[in-house]
Amino acid sequence: MIYLDNSATTPVHPEVLTMLTDVIEQCYGNPSSLHHMGVKAERLVEQARKVVAEALDAAPQEILFTSGGTEANNMAIRGIVEQYQGRGKHIITTMVEHPSVFEVFAYLEEQGFRVTYLPVDEVGRIRLHDVEKAMTNETILVSVMHVNNEVGTVQPIEEIGAILAQYPKALFHVDAVQSYGKIPLSVRKAKIDALSLSAHKLHGPKGVGALYLRKQVVIKPLFIGGGQENGMRSGTHNVPGIAGLAKATILAKIEQTRRMNQFQSWKEQFIEAIMDKLDHVVVNGDQTQVGGAPYIINLSFPGMKSEVLVHALENEHVLVSSKSACSSKNEKASRVLSAMGLSDEAATSSIRVSMGYQTEQQDIMDCVEALERVVPNLQQVMKVRKK
Amino acid sequence: MSIYLDHAATTPIDPRVKEAMDPYLEFAFGNPSSIHAYGRDVRAAIDVARETMAHSIHADPSEIVFTSGGTEADNMALRGVMVEARSSGKKHLITSQIEHHAILDTCEYLEKLGFEVTYVPVDDSGRVHLQDIQNAIRPDTALISIMVGNNEIGTLQPIREIGGLARERGILFHVDAVQALGLEEINVRDLPIDLMSISAHKIYGPKGIGALYVHKKVKMMPQMFGGYQERKRRAGTENVPGIIGFAKAVELRMQERERYREHLEKLRTELFRALKEKQIDFVQNGHADQSLLHIVNLSFPGIDSETLLMNLDIAGIAVSSGSACTSGTIRKSHVIQALHVGEERVDSAIRFSFGQSNTTEEISYVVDILTNTIQRLSKT
Numbered sequence: 001m002i003y004l005d006n007s008a009t010t011p012v013h014p015e016v017l018t019m020l021t022d023v024i025e026q027c028y029g030n031p032s033s034l035h036h037m038g039v040k041a042e043r044l045v046e047q048a049r050k051v052v053a054e055a056l057d058a059a060p061q062e063i064l065f066t067s068g069g070t071e072a073n074n075m076a077i078r079g080i081v082e083q084y085q086g087r088g089k090h091i092i093t094t095m096v097e098h099p100s101v102f103e104v105f106a107y108l109e110e111q112g113f114r115v116t117y118l119p120v121d122e123v124g125r126i127r128l129h130d131v132e133k134a135m136t137n138e139t140i141l142v143s144v145m146h147v148n149n150e151v152g153t154v155q156p157i158e159e160i161g162a163i164l165a166q167y168p169k170a171l172f173h174v175d176a177v178q179s180y181g182k183i184p185l186s187v188r189k190a191k192i193d194a195l196s197l198s199a200h201k202l203h204g205p206k207g208v209g210a211l212y213l214r215k216q217v218v219i220k221p222l223f224i225g226g227g228q229e230n231g232m233r234s235g236t237h238n239v240p241g242i243a244g245l246a247k248a249t250i251l252a253k254i255e256q257t258r259r260m261n262q263f264q265s266w267k268e269q270f271i272e273a274i275m276d277k278l279d280h281v282v283v284n285g286d287q288t289q290v291g292g293a294p295y296i297i298n299l300s301f302p303g304m305k306s307e308v309l310v311h312a313l314e315n316e317h318v319l320v321s322s323k324s325a326c327s328s329k330n331e332k333a334s335r336v337l338s339a340m341g342l343s344d345e346a347a348t349s350s351i352r353v354s355m356g357y358q359t360e361q362q363d364i365m366d367c368v369e370a371l372e373r374v375v376p377n378l379q380q381v382m383k384v385r386k387k
Numbered sequence: 388m389s390i391y392l393d394h395a396a397t398t399p400i401d402p403r404v405k406e407a408m409d410p411y412l413e414f415a416f417g418n419p420s421s422i423h424a425y426g427r428d429v430r431a432a433i434d435v436a437r438e439t440m441a442h443s444i445h446a447d448p449s450e451i452v453f454t455s456g457g458t459e460a461d462n463m464a465l466r467g468v469m470v471e472a473r474s475s476g477k478k479h480l481i482t483s484q485i486e487h488h489a490i491l492d493t494c495e496y497l498e499k500l501g502f503e504v505t506y507v508p509v510d511d512s513g514r515v516h517l518q519d520i521q522n523a524i525r526p527d528t529a530l531i532s533i534m535v536g537n538n539e540i541g542t543l544q545p546i547r548e549i550g551g552l553a554r555e556r557g558i559l560f561h562v563d564a565v566q567a568l569g570l571e572e573i574n575v576r577d578l579p580i581d582l583m584s585i586s587a588h589k590i591y592g593p594k595g596i597g598a599l600y601v602h603k604k605v606k607m608m609p610q611m612f613g614g615y616q617e618r619k620r621r622a623g624t625e626n627v628p629g630i631i632g633f634a635k636a637v638e639l640r641m642q643e644r645e646r647y648r649e650h651l652e653k654l655r656t657e658l659f660r661a662l663k664e665k666q667i668d669f670v671q672n673g674h675a676d677q678s679l680l681h682i683v684n685l686s687f688p689g690i691d692s693e694t695l696l697m698n699l700d701i702a703g704i705a706v707s708s709g710s711a712c713t714s715g716t717i718r719k720s721h722v723i724q725a726l727h728v729g730e731e732r733v734d735s736a737i738r739f740s741f742g743q744s745n746t747t748e749e750i751s752y753v754v755d756i757l758t759n760t761i762q763r764l765s766k767t
Binding site: 010020104224 | 389391393396397398399400405412413414416417418420421422423424425426455456457458459461462487488489490491492493496586588593594595596610611612613614622623624625626627628629693696697699700703704705706707708
């Protein structure tokens, strides 16, 4: 099988695996215990905190470990809103966020908050003047993802941060789950107050993530009791998971630029070949290396159904996805693609091809060939008319 | 020599558990929400794990919600039930003074939101009295939350009786069974339990995974949004290796429970025997018989527990004063304070908690070191 669904989840890197095994066998203490086994585990957690902090240009005490990206997003958004609701009742996000952000905003809307959902252009990017227009003196939170999980579009985080700097009441949260360890982002430079990340999207283990929270920002915690993570996130530390996240972070840094350039060139070759060999294909998102994540490719085949394509490719031993894994049980059109102005036909016929460290050029070319074998037949069955 | 007697804080992973997890760390890495083969394969594995978990407590698989651990399960149960109950005008919750901080701190938070909480007292052995629960019940009581066995002193609570009372009055009953899981027989069809928190890393499973049993009829507000996982009750990509490991740990504990209980009984007996032989002055905190077998909490009059703890640690012996979650901050034990047995006992309490690998030889060695240390500390 050729696995090209690395935006859903990634295989654990062998070196991360070795790390997990070592920690599980040798360092099983509870970091909250005062004895030597506790101290040993605590040291490991603090080392990991430094690694993650450094990757984000943050201070170690600004990193809080969580059970994953979804928890980090819920914790940041609900925690900030609950803490600062006295300052205003207006919050802003975009039409293309991950469900773990989007649904929290929907919940808060039900609770009486006024929510602005920023629209996006045809490649999936929000416009800075829409951000400016949406800002009010009542705005307490703006949440924008760094890299979109379906189409890979990169949002102008630094520019948004600069705008928000003029509104001291408004805090800035960034969902960096799809970009962490892949596309550099400095929380200092971009003036970010909170940022979510996850290990399993970066060849780390499932069940662990982190939230960067700027020193001066206080949140109402999601889990309480025990007082771990400065009282912001209680619960016994997942020590092997945390160490695994740090190891994955370190490994991701190695040859990061070279890998990203490589992904970009494979992506370009892939798109060129597809456009050349297949009819009725639409490439979604921003194709430039600055504007789109090099490791995510999103295509629509109007007239067909995403799920049918995914299963047909699976028969050809290529695994890709329809929309994001978190919303794949939802039969409706992709919310992200619809927000980009795509027709229902295009928004229900998309597939996502996403690369990871184990991906090789041949995998991408095999995927092209599989599509060549599968698509024309399906198009015939589905009676997709030739132009 | 290193002797670990802090199994109530956390346990190492059983090699058989690690072995069960390995395939899901090494190659079966799919996201269970993915519709392709890699996703479907791990989805099937999670379903089997959920069945194992459910089967072990006689629940239905749909009643198991996986969480990141016991703390999340406790938070989820209390917040979820109380927020939901508010719509029917109920705002009162009953718990005990000796619950884990995950419960007590959540109660305090709920009070700030306008809910009302009664903290029932315990007797000097740590037992909750049924009469106190009965007296605390009000027409607007939505939930009673009592732990099965205490994490610091081990005292077991009359769960069946409290649950019976709750059922009679149409009140939901939550138990924190984090320490009791796998040691005490828990059958949720037999015992009147509506919600139950459990955790893997206390029973030789991995850290970062736990579960909440939620009876089918219970409605609760989810605390995390953003995905269809766990029947929309808990969003987030499933911790697949964690879930597999948890189920394996539960399975092993079910198979080996009787043998494990015998093993713990032996260690307990040896501890008390050796202490008496050495004529060490001690008092047991907790209940002599109604106790979790792996926890023994003792006070050594005149000895400061932190000092004793550090001296034992230097000798390679890991024990704890209070629970791990409170020891990081060196808060006084709220549990032993609630026994009303005097400040001296609070300040001199040490928790020994046994595990699979401990031997009676280790226990006698620990008592030797303990004797020397106490004699030394008493002189100064």
